[in-house]
Amino acid sequence: MIQVQPENERVATNMIGFRPLYRQVRDTLVRRIADGVWRPGQLLPSEPELATDLGVSQGTVRKALDEMTAENLVTRRQGRGTFVAKHDDARMLFQFFKLVPDRGEREVPESKVLRVSTEIEPAAAKQLHISVAEPIVVIERLRLLAGTVHVAERICVQAALFPGLETHEAPNNLYDLYSRSFGVTVCRASERLKAVAATANEAEHLGASPGDPLLEVDRVAFSLDGRRVEWRVSRCRTDSVHYASDVR
Amino acid sequence: MIQVQPENERVATNMIGFRPLYRQVRDTLVRRIADGVWRPGQLLPSEPELATDLGVSQGTVRKALDEMTAENLVTRRQGRGTFVAKHDDARMLFQFFKLVPDRGEREVPESKVLRVSTEIEPAAAKQLHISVAEPIVVIERLRLLAGTVHVAERICVQAALFPGLETHEAPNNLYDLYSRSFGVTVCRASERLKAVAATANEAEHLGASPGDPLLEVDRVAFSLDGRRVEWRVSRCRTDSVHYASDVR
């Protein structure tokens, strides 16, 4: 019996900051996932179990889980159960990798790391809302589609959040590594897109000419608990690929 | 009594193409909105009314309306009722206008129409999935933020869908005009973004130099009933603004 309550005493109605029960349940479950009680890919307890554990009705648990499904935090399968979402499959990679060939199928990009270092980087610290004195791990890498370099990017994270990150073999899907090895699960990102001119250095890496137009994607990624955990600036050739965005 | 049924005879279970009741209700309500039974901004019948009208429980109506809320098709206000979403307020404009100043508040763009014509335009017909012989209305215009031209765009729609569109004073928010005057409500769009080099003509309009990097936004807009109703290509200066995208 792990009651969600109190917080909602029927007495003190009209209180500001009131959250409905199903949202408290959601937050409780998210917290447990963030804390590693259930790891990505793992099966959650069934709805009736959670309901009795938390002291609420099954319908309330269902509403909480439905919200989490909409947020891509869990996957539900009829007859199987509810699973913590994984980042390692193609679908989850594509959730954040929005570069698509103009013609032909979507494909998984390759990665080629150029440089990894730990530095004081005030600009990154500012983006991540942490002290400018905090050490930052900086990763520079290229990404390839169909064997051709399309992206040059620079990734900045707080070193203290990812101890030993520099020594890891940087995998294709960084967010999977963050989640598996450091318990930091990226669930959403805010991106700013611009068209910029390629520098000489970028042009060389990307097989373009200086001054060629590149798509710059400036992304801040947020973890389950709402912290800013990564700042990434990608510069992309878009002559044969495009950035796909669905607006609703 | 306007039954939703049959379609779901309990007898023929396991039928492919099965849709749950609440989705049939949703589709029925969407159809009525698309058909103009309820106009944008208008109040819908209450949940109990809809439930008895459609011969389902209130909970099922609620689930349908919740989906429509998530799709920005209706707005619900406790104590007031459920309203058909409007496109004319700033929030709805911003749903599709994603260009934001790098510093400072979001603002509503001005529009300056350069040219309106009706032509045979095979490329547009292909994008809209209609016959290449269908006449197309082409609108070319500039959009300004803080008095400065930031966007040059070319908009193509099927002339038959918008009779007399050329004679209209083109307003700031085209989608509001589509909805009010032609009963075509845009509810979502698919966009492809690229970085391109400005042509001499674009450079002149945008106050830039030929070859300067521009952000190209290639958008197909869909109406409530799922038809492709507009193809629009925008070319944007992004030196002091950016395209904002939230990924989840």
Place this chain on the structure above:
DNA sequence: CAGTGGTCTAGACCACATG
């Protein structure tokens, strides 16, 4: 005050997956 949507509960039946 009456009527609306928002929340919460309890229980039924279904389709799907696994043993």
Place this chain on the structure above:
DNA sequence: ATGTGGTCTAGACCACTGT
């Protein structure tokens, strides 16, 4: 056969809105 999530129902109480 059992247990899971998916759907559907019925009814309760609440908070908000207008009269």
